[in-house]
Amino acid sequence: MRRSITIVGASLAGLRAAESLRRDGFAGRISLIGDESHQPYDRPPLSKQVLAGDWEPERAVLTPAEKLEPLGLDLRLGVRATGLDVAVRELEVDGVPEPFDGLLIATGARCRTLPGTEGLEGVHTLRTLDDCLAIRAELDAGANRMVVIGAGFIGAEVASVAVGRGAAVTLVEALPAPFARVLGEEMGAVVADVHAANGVDLRCGVGVSTVSGVPGAMTVELVDGSGVDADLVVVGIGVVPNTDWLEGSGLTLDDGVVCDPTCLAAPNVVAAGDVARWTNPRTGESARVEHWDNAVEQGRHAARRLLTTDEEAEAFAPVPWFWSDQYDRKIQLAGRPNPDDEVRVVDGSTDEHRFAAFYGCQGRLTAVLGMNRPRQVMQGRALLEQGAGWDEALEVAAEWG
Amino acid sequence: MRIVVDYDLCESNAICMAIAPDVFEVRDDDFLYVLNEAPDEDRREAMEEAVQRCPKQAIAIEG
Ligand SMILES: Cc1cc2nc3c(=O)[nH]c(=O)nc-3n(C[C@H](O)[C@H](O)[C@H](O)COP(=O)(O)OP(=O)(O)OC[C@H]3O[C@@H](n4cnc5c(N)ncnc54)[C@H](O)[C@@H]3O)c2cc1C
Ligand code: SF4
Numbered sequence: 284m285r286r287s288i289t290i291v292g293a294s295l296a297g298l299r300a301a302e303s304l305r306r307d308g309f310a311g312r313i314s315l316i317g318d319e320s321h322q323p324y325d326r327p328p329l330s331k332q333v334l335a336g337d338w339e340p341e342r343a344v345l346t347p348a349e350k351l352e353p354l355g356l357d358l359r360l361g362v363r364a365t366g367l368d369v370a371v372r373e374l375e376v377d378g379v380p381e382p383f384d385g386l387l388i389a390t391g392a393r394c395r396t397l398p399g400t401e402g403l404e405g406v407h408t409l410r411t412l413d414d415c416l417a418i419r420a421e422l423d424a425g426a427n428r429m430v431v432i433g434a435g436f437i438g439a440e441v442a443s444v445a446v447g448r449g450a451a452v453t454l455v456e457a458l459p460a461p462f463a464r465v466l467g468e469e470m471g472a473v474v475a476d477v478h479a480a481n482g483v484d485l486r487c488g489v490g491v492s493t494v495s496g497v498p499g500a501m502t503v504e505l506v507d508g509s510g511v512d513a514d515l516v517v518v519g520i521g522v523v524p525n526t527d528w529l530e531g532s533g534l535t536l537d538d539g540v541v542c543d544p545t546c547l548a549a550p551n552v553v554a555a556g557d558v559a560r561w562t563n564p565r566t567g568e569s570a571r572v573e574h575w576d577n578a579v580e581q582g583r584h585a586a587r588r589l590l591t592t593d594e595e596a597e598a599f600a601p602v603p604w605f606w607s608d609q610y611d612r613k614i615q616l617a618g619r620p621n622p623d624d625e626v627r628v629v630d631g632s633t634d635e636h637r638f639a640a641f642y643g644c645q646g647r648l649t650a651v652l653g654m655n656r657p658r659q660v661m662q663g664r665a666l667l668e669q670g671a672g673w674d675e676a677l678e679v680a681a682e683w684g
Numbered sequence: 685m686r687i688v689v690d691y692d693l694c695e696s697n698a699i700c701m702a703i704a705p706d707v708f709e710v711r712d713d714d715f716l717y718v719l720n721e722a723p724d725e726d727r728r729e730a731m732e733e734a735v736q737r738c739p740k741q742a743i744a745i746e747g
Contacts, residue, residue, distance in 0.1 A: 299736075327739070575739055576699075606697055606739075615697065657698035658710045665702060 285385050286311045288589055289374060291364040292389035292525075293317025295325065295575065296556025296582035298345050300387050303583040305354045309590060311384075313356050316376060320361035321412055322348070327575055329415040330440035331608050335447060336419060340412055364390070369533035369549045385589040388529070388540055388554040389582060392522035392573065397432060397491065405498040406516045409437055418517060421498065422448050426514035429453070430503045432491055434461035436607045438519030439474070442483055443609040452483045453511050455503065459488040466616070469626050470640060470652055473633045474614065477654075480636075481610050486511075524558045524571060539571045544598035546585040555585035565600045566619060574605035602667040604660075612636055615657060617664035618650030629680035630659055639663065639683070641676055648676040659683055685728060686746040687721050693742035700734040700743060708734065 288304060290297045293315045301313050317323065323345045332338035351358075359376075366375035367386075374383050394408035407418050418441070427450045431438045434456035442452045458464065461478075462471035478485055490506045494516055501513045524539040534548050535541040539560030542548045546561055554561075556578035562569040572581075584599045591597075604617045620626075620642040631638035631654075639659035642650040648671050651663025659680075666676050687707060696716050700708040704727065709717045723731060728745075735743045 303736075576737075579737065608695070613695070613697065655714060657696055657714070658701065658712070661698040661702040661710075 285309075285590060287314070287383075288312070288385040288387060288586070289314045289316065289381075289383040290387040290389060291316050291374070292391055292556070292558070293319070293323050293358065293360060294389065294391055294556075294578075295323075295345065296391070296578040296585075297387065297389035298323045298582075299579045300389065300555060300582035300586035301356055302346065302354065304586045304590075307587065307590070313354075314359065315356050316359045316362050316364055318361065318363040319411065322360070324412055326410070329412060330409055330437050331444065333412075333415050334409075334419055334422075334441065334444045336423070340416065343412070364528055367529055367532035367534070369552055372551065384551070386552045387582075387585055387589065388548065388552065388558060389556045389578075389585075390525040390528070390558050391578075392524045392557040392571075394518070395521045395523055397494065397518045397520060400494045400516075400518065403494060403496075403516075405496060405501040405514075406494060406518060408518050409441060410522070418515070421515045422450065426499065427451060428513045428515075430455060430501070430511050430513040430516045432494075432503070432516065432518045433520040434458075434475075434478075434485070434487070435519050435521065436462075436465075436605075438517065439478065439609050440607060441517050441519065442478065443481065446481050446483060446610070453503075453513070454478060454483050454485050455489065455491060455505065455511075456485070456487045457490040461485065461487055465620075466652060467620055467622060467624065467626060467642070470633075473636070473654070474609070477609060477612055477636050522557065522573060524560075526558065541569075544600075545596040546581060546588050546599050547596065551589070553585035553588045555581040559585070561599060563600055563603075564598045565602065568619070572603050574603060576604050577601065602664050604664055612654050613657065615653045615660040616650060617660050618642070618648070618667045620650040620652075624649055627677075629677065630683045631656060639680070641673075641680065643673040643676070646673050647671075648673055685723060685725065685731065687718055687723065687731060688744045688746055689716060689718055690742045690744070691716070693740040694738075695740055695742075697739065699737050699739065703734045703737060704730045707731070 324343045328343040400406045429445045460468045460471045461475045493504045503511045540554040542561040546553045560571045606615045624642040624644045628640045637655045639653045639656040653660035698710040
């Protein structure tokens with residue numbers, strides 16, 4: 284019988300794990316340890332409503348105090364886990380050792396920084412509430428020229444919010460087509476078109492050579508020799524998992540905490556969310572998934588894993604899904620496309636920026652992309668869950684039109 | 685049991701519909717419609733799942 288569970292990382296995966304333990308009837312002690320001092324908050328609004336100024340930060344809180352309190356959590360905020368020794372079942376919190384019974388690691392990820400820009404005041408990344416408020420403060424103070432480095436989803440959302448606030452935005456991407464890594468070139472180009480239609484100056488296939496200046500007078504030099512002036516620069520070039528504190532713990536670290544398919548990283552230790560790398564039996568791929576829905580689902584799965592025997596443990600086999608809001612478009616992707624998948628628009632039209640598209644490979648459906656087509660994406664996700672064939676999926680889609 | 689959706693929060697991403705199409709429907713106008721505001725008690729588990737999974741925490745169960 285497990286008596287207590289310690290969760291490190293008091294954000295989406297960690298908090299949802301704690302809540303699901305209580306819902307499942309676990310009555311033992313639950314310690315939730317997080318190094319941010321804010322009440323646990325949700326990150327998606329940081330590049331959307333909060334950045335836009337439509338929401339005050341309090342609205343992004345994950346669970347309101349009145350719902351948190353009855354759970355009776357030992358919530359320790361502003362406190363850092365500094366080490367772990369799996370062999371002797373000991374955690375170190377702010378340098379002080381404490382034993383654990385079951386441990387759930389949910390320390391997430393942090394932004395990759397652009398080499399050479401560390402310490403430059405006018406250069407921002409966006410992961411935390413404080414990051415968001417810093418960018419928002421500059422926009423509030425009248426910054427109206429922004430360069431976004433990296434056309435990933437966060438960069439694209441920041442660009443769209445800044446445009447919405449009247450800023451002139453240049454989006455710089457080293458790859459030839461934006462979003463191609465996730466969506467493939469054809470659909471990546473459709474998203475690029477949405478940005479162009481909203482007035483963003485998109486520079487693709489060109490890297491950044493230097494960034495210099497002070498807030499209000501920044502210059503971004505590109506490798507093609509051109510320069511872009513800006514009031515502020517936002518860098519969105521991906522994240523790295525927060526595993527530094529686990530060096531020497533006995534866990535396998537390799538772009539994340541490496542887990543088995545059930546989310547177990549070592550006896551009595553599980554991981555979930557952006558920090559966890561596991562092999563999804565559905566795809567056979569060993570990877571981290573940096574999506575909101577995954578953090579919730581994996582948090583719950585990993586928490587249950589701590590209350591399950593090895594014999595009864597189930598693999599975590601979700602169909603990945605995420606959304607991104609850009610301008611007035613809602614982009615959603617379910618599944619994982621391969622670079623050379625066939626892509627077919629099955630509903631609506633890409634020109635109107637309102638469509639659903641299937642990705643397929645070897646007679647199977649691999650992913651469903653929607654732009655302002657939530658219902659179709661969710662139905663597509665169900666098809667992916669069933670392992671639907673390509674022809675079968677097309678038959679279902681034929682009824683949408 | 686009554687299902688209440690805060691439409692100011694809802695962003696029509698249709699997750700609830702994937703969980704309980706008998707109760708939630710996102711139509712082509714991009715709005716969420718609650719088809720059955722008082723589902724039977726045997727749907728409680730699905731309703732709680734929808735509350736948990738909604739990214740906007742827009743769904744509440746009353747009673
Ligand atoms: C701006 C932004 C917008 C996003 N928008 C979307 C979206 O539209 N759709 C989507 O699907 N996903 C989106 N995401 C991704 C989603 O928010 C993440 O997948 C999710 O936050 C992952 O949750 P997590 O709990 O695993 O990690 P995190 O949210 O990173 O939380 C980890 C927590 O652990 C803390 N921590 C780290 N190390 C320690 C330590 N040693 N001791 C104690 N605490 C520690 C961290 O400070 C943090 O509070 C967005 C992310 C960001 C940043
Ligand atoms: S899951 Fe939540 S946000 Fe999405 S459509 Fe349903 S109520 Fe709205």
